[in-house]
Amino acid sequence: MSLKEQYPITLYNTLTKSKEKFEPIHPDRVGMYVCGPTVYSDVHLGNVRTFMSFDMIYRYLLYIGYKVRYVRNITDVGHLENDADEGEDKIAKKARLEQLEPMEIVQHYTNGFHDVLKQFNLLPPSIEPSATGHIMEQIEMVQDLLDKGLAYEVNGSVYFDVTKYDEKHSYGKLSGRKIEEMMESGRMLDSQDEKRNKIDFAIWKKASPSHIMRWNSPWGEGFPGWHLECTVMSTKYLGETFDIHGGGMDLLFPHHECEIAQSVASTGKDPVKYWLHTNMLTVNGQKMSKSLGNSFLPQELFAGEHELLDRGYSAMVVRFFNLQSHYSSTLDFSNEALTAAEKGYKRLMEGYRIATGLSYQAGTVDTEFEAKIKQNIGELFENMSDDFNSAKTLAVLFELTTTMNNFKAGNNQVGQLSEATFNELIKHYTGFITDVLGLKEEQEGNQQLVSGVVEMLIKLRNDAKAAKNYALTDKIRDDLKALGVSLKDGKEGTEYTID
């Protein structure tokens, strides 16, 4: 029995508002689409949280044996600025400000995005399509929606006719909205006179003369609407229906709602089986966002150069911090929480280091101990299969970390486990830390040289200690400590860790 059969996944589907058993459309294969960034500015830490959460999900699917096609787009056309009628494209606007080619902007921020994700140890997706690379397909879909009578053209712009769509289908089922209510309440912006109804949305927008990102289309020069690129690219690479569509909660409405409408209107099929939404990173209980001014960039985080930060924190500490909460809960940022996470992360990685250094030696098997370890291994999978509960998984990993420490301290012997169980323990304990949760050791510099020098100093210190020259002994330890190298005297000799 394969792992994915042994530990079937259940996940919370935003569409049905309930936890469901995960059954991919094609056995063994999973198609997953996640809305990527709009590359007109640097991604901040809140953005990163979502991508980190889906990276963890992607990694777990792979770990238990699924073949996954993971598509995460780059939105490089830019979304419409505030009022649709302004016809302002964020990337075009930025380009004019900075006197650069639009694609230069796009490339710059795409590179930055990739650099950031690499530092947080995210796996690259299988396909990373860009909106500008799929203009033809978007034009085709606009035409298709016009042909089907569910869109209309006004002055070179094309709008999706939500009211008409809702006659046969139901608009708003993902976000729990009803169009009658949306029609009467909410803000009506007077300038949206091109639209027949205020809830209609643009799928193609005419470019104003000053608009530099533009393409030819049957309706004149323009650019595609915001929601269209995800529909087009997910359909192209994953098919008309696919398994998982993810994104941040703030995309639920209108973005994902519109995606459903576009797909259903075009293909007649519901595009997505399971909708997954990650929750927001908050600061003092408020969503981290650029407009609120409470966001900061990963670089600022690492360097500790931001008024919200007491000091710098590493990428892996933040990744660990993120994994301590469930992806669907808000996570509140604070210096205290990050400091606590840093210590926890170090403790876990010390356990990882011990695990990689252990080798099996036969002994007397302790059946009770053996049973407990087997149970813990099972819990790793059960917790991750339960809606990707990384927080519970970490709790089990910490229990196993205590076991690792006990092996090291000699409180337990590896021989108390059967060889098979020992091997499973090491395989999955380290596998969950690195492959599933994506945590890794952070060490910089010339490790060989550093370890050689430190080992030499430890030897000198031990000589001094044997001679009871404690003044020198302590001086070596204190001076190393000042450089970030901590010495720990144990029964088996002195060990060191680098902060």
Next chain:
RNA sequence: GGCGCUGUGGCCGAGUGGCUAGGCAGAGGUCUGCAAAACCUUCUACAGCGGUUCGAAUCCGCUCAGCGCCUCCA
């Protein structure tokens, strides 16, 4: 105004009907020349009120507090 979410011990955060995660911090102990680490033990919870139930942090209702979406946003 509409739709939805949250409120857990000093802090962060799991948990969804009985078996009281975990991390950080605190207390005591073991080890140690001292220290650190590690190990063992240990303290402090479920916003308030009412209801359902043999039994609720967990289900239902109300109240209070906070948040998200409805406009670009992960």
